[in-house]
Amino acid sequence: MKSRKQPAAKNTGHTQRGQCVKRVSIVEAAAEVFCREGFSGASIDEIAAEACVSRQTIYNHYREKETLFVAVVEEVMSRANARLFSILSTFPDSDDNLEDDLTAFAVSLTRNCICNQDGKFLRKLVQSEGERYPHLFETWRQHGPGKTGTALAALFSRLAHKGALQIDDFDLAARQFLALINADLQIISLFGEALTDEQLESSSRAAVQTFLRAYGKPATRRSQLALEEANL
Structure with missing residues (x-):
């Protein structure tokens, strides 16, 4: 009896990898x-043209420009959140060297999550398009600043329960901390200037010192004031 010829297996793995590469290329170009x-x-x-694909290829993957825009925001937010949780x-878990540890944390948060390429991209888009197309930024609203603030509030709560800080409203403290570490950088980043390590360290330390004057333990506040007076 003749054996039946088996149909050639489809190279689905290669096809799927190709589709994935195209999607990545389209999102990055978009x-x-x-x-x-x-x-x-x-x-x-x-x-x-930027992605080196056809117009029809983009429509095959994303149907319309709005769908593609939402996919771009989701992709950037996914990368930003992975970096954020790292x-x-x-974040420091004790009051040993709290000023130095919080300053190092603020520098890292600013450099890697706020002033990096993805952070600048999201801020520019929200500032230029957020008012006209608020529905396009639903992912950003749900997983952006609010998520960062919630995570920081939990971390400040942990420090407060260990007696390292005195905080009544953890959500407010988290928002104030983020506002402080951004205060000196807004004008610089607005004009697209690259931050130097010295600027980042200086602005972060000033922000942390202000934060600890408000929320640090009384002994910590007194020592900070004494140190500042000695440096006058």
């Missing part, structure tokens, strides 16, 4: 174009 032109100014043709793992 991020560049959206950041440069904004949502309204970006065109599918321009994104296709940084949060370095």
Whole structure:
């Protein structure tokens, strides 16, 4: 009896990898174009040219420009959150060298989550497009600043329960901490200047010192004031 010829197995693995590479290429190219032109100014043709794919390929993957924009924001937020939780793992868990440890944490958070390429990209898009297209930033609203503040509030709560800080409202303290470490950097980043290590260290330490004057233990506050007076 003749054996039946088995049909050739489809090379699905190669096809899936190719599709994945195309998706990544499209999202990265779209991020560049959206950041440069904004949502309204970006065109599918321009994104296709940047990604080196056809216009139809983009529509096959994302159907329309709005769907692609949301995918870009989700991808950037996913990367930003992975980086954020890596940084949060370095948050100090005792009051030993608290000023130095919080300063190092603030420097790392600012450098890797706020002033890096993804952080700048999201801020620029929200500032330029958020008011006109608020529904496009639902992912950012749910998983962006609010998530960071919630995580920080929990970490400050842990320090307070250990007696290292005196805080009544942890959510407020977290928002104030983020505002303080951003205060000196907003004008610099607004004009696209690159922050030096000295600027980052100086602004972060000033922010932490202000925060600890408000929420540090009384003994810590007194020692800080004495040190500041000695340096006058």
